[in-house]
Amino acid sequence: MTQGQKKHWARALSDAINMVTTTAAAIGLCGYGGYWLDMKLGTDRWLTVIGVLLGVATGMKVMWDKMSTNQNTFPGDKSQDKDKR
């Protein structure tokens, strides 16, 4: 394990847990919201599907945000190259 990897293990762990739990919660929240609206409006599962898709989109947005933030924070992980030399 390189020095850079050691330094950022906590960040990597938090990012991974954050992405997974936020995606799951967003899909659950929007899916249930859609289901509740379907029951209320009698729209035959359409809003459940839309809700789940909205949750998936939120999850993908969270992943995209995390990846772009990490790319700015650790561009190319130079510590690894230094350690190899």
Added chain:
Amino acid sequence: MIFGMFDGPLFYLGPIPVDHLVVTEWVLIALIGTIGYFATRDMQMVPRGLQNAFEMIILWTYDFFTQLMDKEHVAKKWAPLLTAFFLFILCSNYSGLVPGAANIPGYQPPTSNWNVTMTLALITFFSVHIAGLSEHGGHYFKHFVSPSPAMLPLNLIEEVAHPLSLTVRLFGNIFGEEMVIAFLLFLAPFIIPSAIMGLSLLLGAIQAIVFTILSASYIAAATGEGH
């Protein structure tokens, strides 16, 4: 309510009903407070004993949260809250494993009730926005329409999903663990539940760490340069 336990109020403080969960929380807070009091009662320049151990732990937590949050002043500002979360959740998770606890009628670990986990998650939710506002001022609200105003619904869903995920994960894990132990105690007392209780030690620590790390991560995201 877990097998054979009743869920009514234990006593009343005026018009306010006080149930077992609240009393358990008071006991845990008193326990943590007492240890803290003895650790800081007679502070020395050259620390010894409990003060030494606590100084080591506090320096480690500052270092850990600084790595996690990037900004040292933000880490120092929020480390006490996050450390308090960790200690409270850890003690609460372990309180169900105290010998004899299962014999107390109505007893259950506070984190196995979703009211408690939601309260902790709501504290995190408000702390995140207070941290963001104190770091960026009014500009903090711009992140709701970033990168474009079309992303507002997704950003709002994300904000609501954070406390929901904190609540459900902690509650689900600890409640599930208590249910498994209760089932096994009912089916095969003594040996088999002991193995699960051993695993519960690990699970309790992991859940406390995950809640703390996630809360720190949300605060770091709100105070980061991206906002």
